[in-house]
Amino acid sequence: MxxxxxxxxxxxxxxxxxxxxxxxxxxxxxxxxxxxxxxxxxxxxxxxxxxxxxxxxxxxxxxxxxxxxxxxxxxxxxxxxxxxxxxxxxxxxxxxxxxxxxxxxxxxxxxxxxxxxxxxxxxxxxxxxxxxxxxxxxKHTAGSLMTTEYVSVQENSTVRSAMNVLRREAPDAETIYYIFVVDENHRLTGVLSLRDLIVADEDALIRDIMNNRVVYAKVTDDQEKIAQIFKDYNFLAFPVVDDNLVLQGIITVDDIIDVIDEEASDDYSKLAGISDIDDIDAGPFKAARQRLPWLVMLLFLGMLTATLMGQFESTLEKVALLAVFIPLISGTSGNSGTQALAVVVRGIATGEIDEKSKLKMIFREMGTGLITGLACGLIVVLVVFLWKHSMMIGLLVGTAIFCSIFVATLAGSFIPLLIHKLGIDPAVASGPFITTLNDITSILIYLGLATLLLGQL
Amino acid sequence: MxxxxxxxxxxxxxxxxxxxxxxxxxxxxxxxxxxxxxxxxxxxxxxxxxxxxxxxxxxxxxxxxxxxxxxxxxxxxxxxxxxxxxxxxxxxxxxxxxxxxxxxxxxxxxxxxxxxxxxxxxxxxxxxxxxxxxxxxxKHTAGSLMTTEYVSVQENSTVRSAMNVLRREAPDAETIYYIFVVDENHRLTGVLSLRDLIVADEDALIRDIMNNRVVYAKVTDDQEKIAQIFKDYNFLAFPVVDDNLVLQGIITVDDIIDVIDEEASDDYSKLAGISDIDDIDAGPFKAARQRLPWLVMLLFLGMLTATLMGQFESTLEKVALLAVFIPLISGTSGNSGTQALAVVVRGIATGEIDEKSKLKMIFREMGTGLITGLACGLIVVLVVFLWKHSMMIGLLVGTAIFCSIFVATLAGSFIPLLIHKLGIDPAVASGPFITTLNDITSILIYLGLATLLLGQL
Missing domain, CATH: 1.25.60.10 (MgtE N-terminal domain-like)
Incomplete structure (x- = not known):
């Protein structure tokens, strides 16, 4: 070490x-x-x-x-x-x-x-x-990531002449481990690894040994999609073409590692509500400046919660015990919402959730919300009953927990899908934001129910 | 497309x-x-x-x-x-x-x-x-990631004979783009890229053209460290040695891409409180099973919050208005705690925070907490005063927000560092967990202050 x-x-x-x-x-x-x-x-x-x-x-x-x-x-x-x-x-x-x-x-x-x-x-x-x-x-397209220093040869050249091209270009090319094959109009027709070239007969024609099922990207493709292709196919480099299949450049794996890292960091910091997580060396003022926008925005959302709760002040005045369960309910709804959100945001980012599986995802999350809500609700009924000896309060808090978890799970999956549909990065529906929204709904459910049942409490 | x-x-x-x-x-x-x-x-x-x-x-x-x-x-x-x-x-x-x-x-x-x-x-x-x-x-060490199918040559061979070794091994080796140079005891002494080999004179000695400042890892090194080296140096492959510097295997970049992806996903899912985020295809029961452990654990922590709040029932009974601000305060403290946590957990994971910078980090977070706490506290005093026309309530809520943010930011940075020190993955101090802990402290601060000031309210 x-x-x-x-x-x-x-x-x-x-x-x-x-x-x-x-x-x-x-x-x-x-x-x-x-x-x-x-x-x-x-x-x-x-x-x-x-x-x-x-x-x-x-x-x-x-x-x-x-x-x-x-x-x-x-x-x-x-x-x-x-x-x-x-x-x-x-x-x-x-x-x-x-x-x-x-x-x-x-x-x-x-x-x-x-x-x-x-x-x-x-x-x-x-x-x-x-x-x-x-x-x-x-920014963030294949075109902005690619480099133009690649090695290309014509279909009808021999292995020997290709090796000579390679030797000549080696000092300048970003990678010499893939050779891209083009026709007379510089349209991409095949690919060849240096490994193929080294073991091939010197007089063989490139056309005969090249791989003509080339995976490629368009200059306008998003970098996240490119990263996924690298992950799936284990490429070291990858050609980029224009609309006419004319070879424009290549993307190498080292740049993709940075992309993967950046995209993952990005989702992560948005989940935590910070603008730039990588800035470890920033001083306290810079760090505060990066975090305050989120905090203040959420503060105002929180004020909204407080205003809404104000409507129930008379209910709270009559049964102060109710207030005791507010953090429990809003916390649990926030947690289940964040779980659903995180799964969906990552799924969208990695491309695992697409148009077809969207609806399936929402139904899955509805089912998950029902099950987790039911489980947590029952636990709460039991615990509150044992602790406060009031079946009424137990049922009220349990029902509120059940409803909140169900709504929060659904919101946590539905909102990012909706935002994505609108063409916005779904990670902006980040953890703290959805948590605060779920705070509001869960408290409304809880205090609304309580007000309805006020005579019984 | x-x-x-x-x-x-x-x-x-x-x-x-x-x-x-x-x-x-x-x-x-x-x-x-x-x-x-x-x-x-x-x-x-x-x-x-x-x-x-x-x-x-x-x-x-x-x-x-x-x-x-x-x-x-x-x-x-x-x-x-x-x-x-x-x-x-x-x-x-x-x-x-x-x-x-x-x-x-x-x-x-x-x-x-x-x-x-x-x-x-x-x-x-x-x-x-x-x-x-x-x-x-x-698991997760260099030894478990490496493969033994690499190409190695002796220091005193020529470029020509090395190329022959390469041609012979090409069909079996996982990569032929790096050739590792060893002495007679198979100890690693240098490295050479296929690019170097191709442009070199055929009669040159490997010893004379190889790079002898080799970056390598020990078999016991952690995969996260290896990933960092790949990110820094843009390698395609990387040798692994034992304690005597004897070459044991190599790690290739495609395996590292999986590691980078896995580690980032791991931190992300822990921040959201889920055990396995990648399981998009799981049914609702499987998804619920993955999420329930966290939810139930946090539910019981939430019960603890409720129990503690129960101590203040008489205060809440006297001034029901107090309850209205509870979600605001606990939410804000949770948000600022998650922000600090996320920065520190990622910093530890990427190795940017080490023994030396730990203390600096805590002081930075103390400063950040002071600044963000002060800013948010002042905003709250102003807003509550304008809304409720009570300077007393405004000061109370503002002070509680200030203290909560400060404590939460400090806890969000200190707890993961402490957990890391104990040899546990700091990501387990995940978002929902630290949020619930911060809930408890912030409510104690708020209701404690309120009880002290009860006469004034």
Missing amino acids: IEEKEKRDLSNNEEGQLLKWLTEEKIDEFRENFLALHAYDQARFYMKVGPDIRRTMYHFLSPEEMAEIFEALELDDEEVQGFIKEMDPTYAANMLSYMYTDDVVDVLNELDKADRDQFLKLMDEETAEEVTELLGYE | IEEKEKRDLSNNEEGQLLKWLTEEKIDEFRENFLALHAYDQARFYMKVGPDIRRTMYHFLSPEEMAEIFEALELDDEEVQGFIKEMDPTYAANMLSYMYTDDVVDVLNELDKADRDQFLKLMDEETAEEVTELLGYE
Whole structure:
């Protein structure tokens, strides 16, 4: 474990040594040791040191070497802009030209329009053109994720010539482990893995050994769908085409890992009612700013609950005991609603719930709500009877629990499906929101019932 | 979009045709068309048809061909056992011998011990030995995820001989895109990508072109840590060694995608208080069974809240208005607690919060709680004053909100850290649980304050 740590991360010692070489301007020693590191470790070092040290790094490293560091950076809006501004514009444009186009797009997306245009002008023309096209795709689509550095060959070439193409393109292509086969109009017709190529006869024709049942995506497909395909088929890379099946780019598995992580985090933070869960390093003010919108919104929803309860003040005045069970009822309804919500939101996100299974899902949740409601209701009748020796109160609280769980479970499944139907991300019907809504309905059910039965209590 | 669907999934037409060939025992037509499909589509077809059709498939397909289908199956406990039991034991054992060892381990783990031992006896000796060793590793460790089908070469071989090894092993190895370099004791000394190999001079020595800063894991390392390394370094595969640095196996990116998905789902479902979120297809009874344990447990915790509130019955009797604000206060405290909890649980899961940053985290959350509590408290004082025209009630509710948010935020961050310290998965301090705990404290604070101030109200 300890050895692994040492090998993986840069030790303090190594870090100190690198810093020393930088401040003493010992370019050869720095380059020899720094360039032996994995790009991820280089990136961590780069982010850790201050702007002055970074400026020395720009002098010691070529734009091509810096490009590798930038590809490994976990980019955060404000930081990228800062880093780019530290560099000489020509150096920065040069660096961008050396990066894979999908990463260039990520960087440029963080800059304001004027800076973006300036860099596009400074970059070499071909790359600038490709990047401009990629910048045009909407966020979270296949088009915005793909890179244009792939290897393609013609159907009628031989294995030998394909291997030569591969050797030539290897230094620049983002992956050489899949070769995409196209016809004379650059339309995708097949795919081949490097593994197939290596074991094939050198004189065989690509057309004869390629796989022509290619799985591909359209440039406009949503990233969540792409992620699902990667999960199902275990691909390492995946072609993206336009409406005429013309090959436009590829998506590689490393970008998909980020997507899977991001989508899961996103659903999770919405369930908890926070805007950005990944920001562990934020100070208390930033953290509070991220959480307050939700809290305050829910506070006002809670006020609504209070207003509605105010209508029952006279009932509560007559039987104060009633108030004692309010947290129990609203809590239980909130819990069952969140359970249903979480299942449905994840099901929609992963594509397991589609048009056809929607109705089935709602019926399933109705059944589940009936069963859990009945079970919890009966337990409550029994416990309250044993505790308060009042069958009336027991039945009242039990019935309220039963109704609340049923309604909450149904709402927890129905509302996200409805929101999804309206074209909105169903995760916004997040945990705290649906909990507060269920609070209101459950209390209305409970106090409404109580008011009806007031004579009996 | 439609074309993509058609290409990706089997159309009903194709499916019907395959079924027809199977029932009419047209073996050649079936094999030609079925074997042209991607293994994932084969697996979907296999799972969809009934046991009778599957029995015909076992006759039409060789154990080796069936092995590919099994590798692509999304395995679920009960199903696997059923599938295996349908097969002739020798056929099944043969099939297992053709599968990658990590997948064999997954299958055997779903069988009971007697069946497992029977298959191990029937399998070829070498594979059985490797599998037995893998079965010994604890779940969720690198050892249980790795496969033994990797390509390794000696340091002093040439690029040419390495390429020959690669061609020979390509049909069996799980990945040929990384080649692991070992010394005479099979200790890991370097790594090389197929890309490096392809562009290198054929007579070069492996030792001279390999990368000797290898990132690796120990067999006992946790899968979450491995997933983090894949995310950081964008690897496609990754070596696993024992305590003496002897290479034991490799982990490939497709298995890691499943881990990332599983871990994220796991945290998410625990936040919602459900045991298994992925079971979209479960009937209402199964769904209810998965949710009831949490609901009932929280019901009893809720009873505790009710009991505690019972102590304040006389206060509530005197000022019934007090009850009106209970859902508001408990809801707000629950929400802020869940927010803090979610951030900390994810931070621990992703490794961003470690021993060193723990204390910093708690102080951050204290600060965040103070700020959000103050903001929400002030809003409440104002709103209640405007609504009820009572400064006293406004101050009481506002103070209760402030204290509750502060305590809930602190509890939401402190409790998971404490649980983690005790060696338990902090996600068990899940959303509904911490919400119910915060219910109790917030109501105690509120009614306690109210009782103290009773004379003034």
